[in-house]
Amino acid sequence: MIPERSQRENLLERAAGLLEALGFSVARQLTPSCFDLLARDGDTIFLLKILSNVDSLTEEQSIDLRRVSNVIGATPMLIGESARGETMMEHTVYERYNIACVSFKTFENALSEHNFPFVYSKKGGFYSHLNTDYLRKLMQKNNISAGALAREAGISKSSLLNYERGQGASIENIERLQEALGDLVLDPIDVFRFEEESPELSSGGSRIERIVESHFGDIGFRTAAVTKASFSLIGRSKKDIIFTGLESKSLEKRAEDIRVSSKVLGQHGMFVLKKTEERQVSGVPVLGEQEFQETVTSKQLLKLLRELEEVD
Structure with a gap:
């Protein structure tokens, strides 16, 4: 088994190498810090924490990471390999303390190809956002009401109405809806615009x-x-x-x-x-x-x- 420290260092080198290859200027931190890499290309700035296991991020680190990002106008992100004891899935966004966490491959796809993930992980499973316009058009085309579709798919009508309002749907329920209605369109998740709230800037203590x-x-x-x-x-x-x-x-x-x-x-x-x-x-x-x-x-x-x- 590769030591976690070596895994992390390898991951850090891959992330830094990718950013530099894409034209970013990269600053690596020598001392333990809330971030490991600061990268900039024009107006695009990333503040990245690299962890083999993203669960090892502390709340204190996350607050600092978000504070610094807020002041310098950066996107804070975690790049890791495992979460909740399992290998992180590709094309999937995880979250810790309101910070997006992704695998290296997911980060690479999003950054170099603008190929964003469609799935996000939270307690209880994996979820996606249905493209509500496409869902409504498909329902109209098939002349099926929300109640009838919900019954045929084996989900509650209230859940379906919530999906139409933009709430995330579990992968299991999406599969049930597709069996009843046909292929659905999912909305991509822009991992670079993930944060929803700004942290308090706080005051110094000493x-x-x-x-x-x-x-x-x-x-x-x-x-x-x-x-x-x-x-x-x-x-x-x-x-x-x-x-x-x-x-x-x-x-x-x-x-x-x-x-x-x-x-x-x-x-x-x-x-x-x-x-x-x-x-x-x-x-x-x-x-x-x-x-x-x-x-x-x-x-x-x-x-x-x-x-x-x-x-x-």
């Missing part, structure tokens, strides 16, 4: 997080606090994004993650530390707490970051 977050707000940035990433805060003001690290632990690895992530987006990263003699680490500017608080506008902060990015 003293320095509160200070930095407060000053970000003063100069026009909205922020999101993150616990499972190389950065602790991410700030956005209009089109400008700043990945902000607040910890000196494993500074070089964190800096590399922030550098490549900000580079892929054409944005900025920085560290704000209580005390520091460094001006930059791996190309990422390092500001002292007081220095950061002395910036009075977003333009001044961005100008300072650009200057420090050029320091050798």
Whole structure:
């Protein structure tokens, strides 16, 4: 049996390779994070978590993944191999904490061929959405009422009416309807527009997080606090994004993650530390707490970051 870690690393390499082959710029994370790959091609941005078993995603990771995605305008997704103890089916969408989970093949088909899945998994089985226009036309063509069709298919009339309103139908009931009415058309699921609600952006918990977050707000940035990433805060003001690290632990690895992530987006990263003699680490500017608080506008902060990015 292949160790789960090796399976995950292989899956990560395949996902990164696919994205790069399709022209995406890809940032891989060195430190444990709520996401493993950040990929961008023009206005299309993906934030991907790669897991051999998608059930191992924690709620905390999912919240962070969705928060970061919300701020940078990315699509959050999980790519995995197994769910609920079974191999993930191809052409099928799974879901964890309101995030789409798919197999590598399903992701590849959707991304490279725009071949989207028709089936989604939830507790109780597998479901699809019937194309309601086609269903109604077929019922009219066969001159059959909802009640008569439901009786012939062996399902409740209320279920059939719900399907006509767009509710998902179990695969078993779809098969029963097809036996009674003929082949039906299913609506594809756009896995890149899966998320239905935005997470709360949250506030930082530590003293320095509160200070930095407060000053970000003063100069026009909205922020999101993150616990499972190389950065602790991410700030956005209009089109400008700043990945902000607040910890000196494993500074070089964190800096590399922030550098490549900000580079892929054409944005900025920085560290704000209580005390520091460094001006930059791996190309990422390092500001002292007081220095950061002395910036009075977003333009001044961005100008300072650009200057420090050029320091050798």
